[in-house]
Amino acid sequence: MTTREQFIGVIGKALGRADTPANPAPFHWRHSVHTNVMSGWSRDDLARAFIEYSKAIGVRVFESTGDTLNATIRKAVEECVSGPVIVANDALLKELDTATALEAGRAVRVWNSGGSVESNVRFAEKAAVGIAVAEKALAESATVLLFSHNGCGRSVTLLPESVIYVVPESRICPRLTQGMAYLRRNKETLPSSVNFVSGPSATSDIELVPVVGVHGPSHVTHIVVHDI
């Protein structure tokens, strides 16, 4: 089998050198078109753009404040199909004790709050609704940035038929440019799985007809929290 040295050596040879350069010049950005998108927009402008495009891509939107967040989440859950709810073990949702607030009439479980690994995944698989908090959100494309880790497993936002993302308004930034810069700033502590998610799972593979809910959640809700 080819070793790393042999493999890289062939590439170096193709590039006309014997040794890999120790420190090449960093990439030179000759334009700044990407940083100019939505540049100078206010927090309110970005929230409006995020909400508007969320609706355009088939996402249900609720607006809330911190005080009314649990009531808004409850309302959003009620609009989803009936069934169990899996809630991310997130600081904000813990502080609000969202899981307890949802318990009336539904089985609710907080991810990784006990039980075996399998039982957590099994619960998420049977859950009708998953609830998580966005790490960041992108106004241009109505995208939420999700970190998956021990407090919010990949299953929480993937296996249920419906998923609700809580989006603190202060976390909405213009576009992917700021989202990627955020990841780079936090590169030393990134979790193994990071996802940018924009709306429900979708396909156009049969005669280019748009269909939602191929593998992942069919219904997505964004709750924008204006004062957080």
Place this chain on the structure above:
Amino acid sequence: MGIKTSSLGLKHRIKKNLSDSFMRASIANAQDRINRKRADCYAELGHFEKWRDLAMDIRSHVLDYLDYYLEQFTDSAQKAGAAVHFAKDDREAVELAKTIFLQKKAKKAVKTKSMVTEEIGLNEALEEIGIEILETDLGEYLLQLDGKDKPSHIVIPALHKDRRRIREVLAQKAGYKGDVTPEAMTRFVRGILRDAFLSADVAVSGCNFAVAETGTIALMTNEGNGRFITGIPKTLITFMGMERVVPTFEELDILFSMLARSSVGVRTSVYMSLITGPRGKADLDGPEELHIIIIDNGRSNVLAGSFKDVLRCIRCGTCMLECPAYRHVGGHGYGVLYPGPLGAALVTELAGYEEHKDVTEICSLCGACNDVCPVKIPLVESILEHRRIIAEDKRLAGWMKDAVYSQYGRVIGNSAYYASASRLARLANHAPRIGPLKEWTKARELPKIPAERFRDWFAGRKRKEAGS
């Protein structure tokens, strides 16, 4: 599957695909719709040329320092806990995969759509050792179910199939009893694939991009199978063409932004999954093992040669959606894994002129692809240069073309021959429509050559003027 997807010769492939009226209507519809969406999407974004400059610069920069960035990527991925393997060709790549499957005693695998795994013939190799490998992209799943049919587009693989054919296949092969609507059939497949995700021993993915600074694999999907593949099975094997690297997340922004817009005309894909190593120590889900297999398979030859720019490709499929030749013959007309202008520019480099020289002929050199390529690959110039190499350097154009063009060159390069030939040219009006002329005149009129040459008419006119 490998690079070659058809054993038919060029003429037979073209004839077969030209007579497929559903496929042709479907491709035309896809081109018209997606091209319009893409144009709207870029118009809304603004500064298309500057975005293209950035995307081109990033890809060129990475290729110029590919050895450095692959070293950096490997170190970062290993630091994050991934096992990184290197394969100089398709044979080594499938051997590495087989070894991992055997070590894991795996029997079932799920897979995302990935051109590089098609290129190395992964599915066939795994099936030979008794592994059941299931495609999970809806289009690819439908092709697999339909007797391993071949993709006709690199982003929308089942573009050539209509809903009735799909229903028939689902009914015969998977027991589907529902109606013919895409919604019902998609729902049915969701159930099958959900079970497969949850029971698979190993997941297999491709890699849109790889971030050197962090050792991150970046996958872009709309259906969500990329998230399932990287989220549920305990072992993940990612196959990566060696040129897929970007320096940092910041350059990834530009390429993702262009890929979503260019491939299907949207601001972003539904899912962008960024995987850095296997699951964390305290995580409850995600792969326990991540293997990354980096593949050369001819790419280093391309890097060393005059077609290096083609390696900038981000596999968006835009060039084929703009191509008038692709519009008529579809992906299958090319008989290779990478169709369209990309295929015409790349395939002979990866797999040789001898077997694939005819792919370069499916191009009118109109240049539409050059104008839309998000990384500014000089596709037309590359295809033209391939044709020159085939005719002049490799002498592979065939004796008839060789004879015709060498005679043509002799005539056009000598004034006496040219004068005689141009006087006799009008005899061509009476030439029988046989051989190449028969093919050529099937769809167009042969221009009638006037009895009098222009130069004779012009000289006569001058004489008349002088005499009057």
